[in-house]
Amino acid sequence: MTEPMEDEKTLAHLQLFVVGDEPHSKRARENIVEVLGQFEGHYEFEVIDVLKNYRTALDAGILIAPTLLITTSNSRITIAGDMEDRKRLVGALKLIAE
Secondary structure, eight states, rough: OOOOOOOOGGGGEEEEEEEOOOOHHHHHHHHHHHHHHHOOSSSEEEEEEEETOOHHHHHTTTOOOSSSEEEOOOEEEESSSSOOHHHHHHHHHHOOOO
């Protein structure tokens, strides 16, 4: 699932690392999609299943899943868990929207 944006307008790249359809991974995916609906920023959102693509997780330094990695031109934010803490997730997204 990706929100396509033109590269020059993209503010952030969001990568959600999950373990297949494991319950915590499924909840994280659902929670992020719901919260992203509140933001009209320029971002790319990608879901990476570590069972199918573990190398990307290792290259990014991700050792647990689910984990959301938010990368901008000048920062990197990592949030682990099922994203139930909506305040933390919204706060991170507000940082990249400013």
